[in-house]
Amino acid sequence: MNMKIKGPAIKFGNNIDTDVILPGQFMTLVDSYELAKHALSGLDPAFPDKAKKGIIVVGGKNFGCGSSREQAPLALKYAGVKCVLAESFARIFFRNAINIGLPVIECKGIFNEVETGDEITVDFEAGKIENISKDKKFQVDKLPPFMLEILADGGLIENLRRRLNKK
């Protein structure tokens, strides 16, 4: 995974739950690109179209609350979401996202400083986030090294394969 990314923001509110990110009725889909067609369809059926070119999702508090369904971060990732930045995350979503190689970063204060369409850059290793459109910079707590390693490997499975083979 590229440890520096850039893209336009699409902003959502507080408590974005995994049922609106990927509604239960699509849970039997097994292909990640099929899941992606329904990403965030609970809030905006046009989201997959908007995300196609590669975007950064910005959320408020408690992003990804609710169900443990990994189909939710998978749908976002394959719809074109490069990263999710939020004031805070629900814990299972946070772990799931890292585990499937979708970067997620808790960034205090970001919600009020970003509008949909703003150009954002994220440097994971440095913990730096910038809203270029509004000239706002954020320094965040860096992810622990083992999480960065999982992201760099592209997900927990790839990470585990590498580690188990090393032994």
Added chain:
Amino acid sequence: MNITEKMLAKASGKQVVYSGEIVDANVDMIMVHDLTGPLAVEAFKKIGVQKIWDNQKAVVILDHQVPAESVRAAELHKTMRQFAQDQKIRIYDVGRGGICHQVMPEKGHVVPGTVIVGADSHTCTYGAFGAFATGIGSTEAAAVFATGKIWLKVPEAIKINVTGEFQKYVTPKDLILSIIGRMGVDGATYKSTEFTGPTIKNMSIAGRMTLCNMAVEMGAKNGIIEPDETTRKFLEGRTSKALPNFESLKSDKDAVYERTIEFDVSKMEPQIACPSSVDNVKPVSEAGNVQIEQAFIGSCTNGRIEDLRLAAQVLKGKRVKDNVRALVIPASQEVYKQALNEGLLEIFTDAGAIVCGSACGPCLGGHIGLLAADEVCVSTSNRNFIGRMGSTKASVYLASPATVAASAVTGKITDPRKLEAKA
């Protein structure tokens, strides 16, 4: 240390752990179901390990889309049956189990003091038995299959101390809705929620499960209740595993809590969570005039025999309102049979409710009992998010079995105490 810290210390081979510390914990039991299992199986195959770390410590339960409602679901079930067979893992198939969080303790897979992970967010239910239990995703489940370990951040703990006796038709569900209403849906994010106090001591296992089940609805990592004689009685004859000394599973007097919150239930009214957030809670008496199209009694939150008895008590000799559909789903085959023996299913059927086979049902909007646009459902389940039970234009209210049953009779959201006063 508090009870959660004690369990995580033991699981990671440490004398003591502190909140904020990341530990590598040994997993005592893992559960996956038909919607999270297939992704876990796919991920497990990619790791390149042939056999799971310990096939006595894993359970597969088919409960979400059972019996299969589509060819796609049938294929997923087939995947899970094959995996269980290949790995020699215990599987609870259609007609053999029921909802995973009911089946796990019923069949003795939940032991106090152990670390249990499940690929389902409501895995926190098992905290009712004094186990550390938390929900994980499919990929992480695959990693546990391969290694038997999981990294966990030791959570800060919130103590929720409950006193007072419930009034008639006020239940643990009303209590947990009230707690979530006060705490907010992110009020306990990453934290442990420990339920204590005389009301909890006197509470049935069913009620304790309802409380711990919904801990995740305020973002908690786990819900936890110290195991006691009530726990022992429930587990006796169900598990072949030796139970630990419960004295070692009590929080120390000097245990650290982020905060303590007090609840007195003695004057509590029946509560309801209004659309579309679980913390949008008010007394049922203040819900206003809300017409309903569907009433659902079931789920891992409120599908136990105690819940069905309460609903039957309200519905006995009454009829479900003409334009309302009432669904009753016992949480497991065991609960189903018990309800059958006690004559509860006859009461439901006579009232005009449909009794369905043990499964998750309409709770997650994937199987039966979905809602059309502009329809309203009052439900004993745990989530009322937009689109949770079908159409994104439908509304879901969450309440106790007594409130849902009373509402089914009148066709609008109704305080069960009022219905009784009228009768």
